[in-house]
Amino acid sequence: MSEDEFTPRLGKPGAKDAKRLVKYGGRVLAAARLAGSKTGVLSRRFDGSRIGRGAGIGRLLSSRDRFAGARARRAMVKVRLVRMAVTGLAAARAHLRYIQRDGVTRDGNPGELYGRDIDAADGKAFLDRCAGDRHHFRFIVSAEDGAEYPDLKPYVRRLMAQAEHDLSTRLDWVAVDHFNTDNPHTHIMLRGIDDQGQNLVIAREYIAHGLRERAAELATLDLGPRTDREIQDRLRHDVEQERLTAIDRRLLSRMDADRITGPAHNDPFQQAVATGRLRKLSAMGLAEDLGSGRWRLADGLEETLRRMGERGDIIRLMQRELTARRLERAQADRVIEGELREQVIGRVVRRGSSDEHRDRHYLIVDGIDGRAHYLDIGRAIATEATPEGAIVRVAPRTADVREVDRTIASVAASHDGRYSVAHHLEHDPRASRAFAEAHVRRLEALRRAGFSERLPDGSWAIRENHVEQAAAYEARQLRDRPVAIETLSTAPIERLASADGPTWLDRTLAGEERLVARDAGFGREVRDALAARRQWLVEQGLADEVGNGVSLKQGAMALLQRRELLRIARELTDELGKTHVEAVRGARIEGRLTRQIEAAGERYALVERSREFTLVRWRPVLERQLGKPVAGILRSDGINWRFGRARGGPDIS
Secondary structure, eight states, X not given: OOSOOOOOOOSOOOXXXXXXXXXXXXXXXXXXXHTTOOOTGGGSOOXXXXXXXXXXXXHHHHHHHHTOOTTSOOEEEEEEEEEOTTTHHHHHHHHHHHHTOTTOSTTSOOOOOBOSSOSSOOHHHHHHHHXXXXXXXXXXXXXXXXXXXXOXXXXXXXXXXXXXXXXXXXXXXXXXXEOSSSSOEEEEEEESBOTTSSBOOBOHHIIIIIXXXXXXXXXXXXXXXXXXXXHHHHHHHHHTOSSOOHHHHHHHHHOOTTOEEOOOOSSHHHHHHHHHHHHHHHHTTSEEEEETTEEEEOTTHHHHHHHHHHHHHHHHHHHHHHHHTTOOOOGGGEEEESSOOSOEEEEEEEEXXXXXXXXXXXXXXXETTSOEEEEEEEEGGGSOOOOTTOEEEEEEOOOOOOHHHHHHHHHHHTTTTEEOHHHHHHHOTTSOHHHHHHHHHHHHHHHHTTSOEEOTTSOEEOOTTHHHHHHHHHHHXXXXXXXXXXXXXXXXXXXXXXXXXXXHHHHHHTTSSOOOOOSSHHHHHHHHHHHHHXXXXXXXXXXXXXXXXEEEOTTHHHHHHHHHHHHHHHHHHHHHOOEEOOXXXXXXXXXXXXXXXXXXXXXXXXXXXXXXXXXXEOOGGGGGGTTSEEEEEEETTEEEEEOSOOTTOOOBO
């Protein structure tokens, strides 16, 4: 252009100008189509991935991620959005407590919560700020070479500062560094609110690619690019792995529609490792050599290798834990239960996290069948604590609709969609009040999950599709808690032989449950304990020998339970300086629930008052009431508890 000044003509374009612009735009689009380019929004299906903050930078980083150099350090970032509705705040509190648990630091101490500008963040204050939020985010950030960082805090703070820049907002977050796995990693909780108090919506492309690329950038900047030796050592290691590797991804990206690929590469070393990997896949039955450097990859190769990798990790974990406890089990005696089909009884070897991102836990159980079992037990907050060494029974659960839900629907159908204890007793005069109150407890559980509604007068509004809603609730519960765990004893098996209280061994000897223990592993220990317990019961005059077994005398179990209760009461009297008041049927129990008492045969709840205390049987519903006032009436079928409710509120037995 010449440097002469010009004066633009302002105003709307005329009809001729508009037609000229439309014609010119059409010519541009036609030329782009001829060049093979995707044009306009019509060629892109809307999937919502560009909605939210960071969409533009997410697209840029996504393209950079696909063409990242081989020398760049790698990082893994998992992101989960958690809704705060109904039980969200309680779940957030449980998650925060979980990531700060013991044994996650390099020294085996509890996790240290920190934030943007503080090394000792206040978790309670953070949760208080989250109380009104619609959602929050959970991140797990792990640099491949994170073990080389003496302290992960500066790395995480720089990553979150970069995220603030990319998202154009200040972020409110707390984090905990974990060093209890092979790869050090960081758990981050981020509020779902931006600096203007609005809901924080992050574009899917930034979540999927942006954070990971930023984390990899920082790791590469801090630790330097990977050397040729590091790259080659990693590839040599990957050749023989029974898991999905970077070599497999490269082979998959080069295969054609018939799943045919080859090791051809300009770099002789890269070609050699690709050839070696294809031979390994062929030996595993996952690739077929067609000759002339052509190989056909098996269908589902990626998913198969991923499952094999997970299984290999589990086997190594089981071997490590069993070896540490000197429990020798042959390879054939280690079982990974993908879906439990029959109950497992045994001793807890280890409880741990199988997926920290979703708070899923596993149990390794040394079974009475002589085998070690790896069991997926679901979400951490959905299961009771199972201490190491405890003897447990793990049984599969089902998602079947319960009869209690059908009864609730039937009662409500005859009372204009309302349910109450009075309506139930009117509907079925043969039902007891305790039986009707059990249905109220079911509705309380459904209400906490958002599936039912309690009215101001104490009755319940029941929808016409109540049974279908209950089925949906059970299906969700099954995902969170696929098995039922019953703690049979927290005492070691050797102590049960002479325990002055009822034990699960006694129930077996009395014929109340059938126990098949193999003469190997933990099963052998159980068989020896049963023989010793049988002899002890005879010596105590609580059983008579009958053939090769024993027959418990009438009232033996009740006598054992009373012995145990009085022994614990004497110990607590000396410790607390208070008088023990024995709970009797019809008596009112009232006071502060201070702790749980573990015994060989039973678990007890300690309810204290100013000058006296009472011991009653422990129930899981009491877990959330520790330290709080409780009240209830002892009946033949249990105790009807009242927890912080107004007079006339529903009981919880």
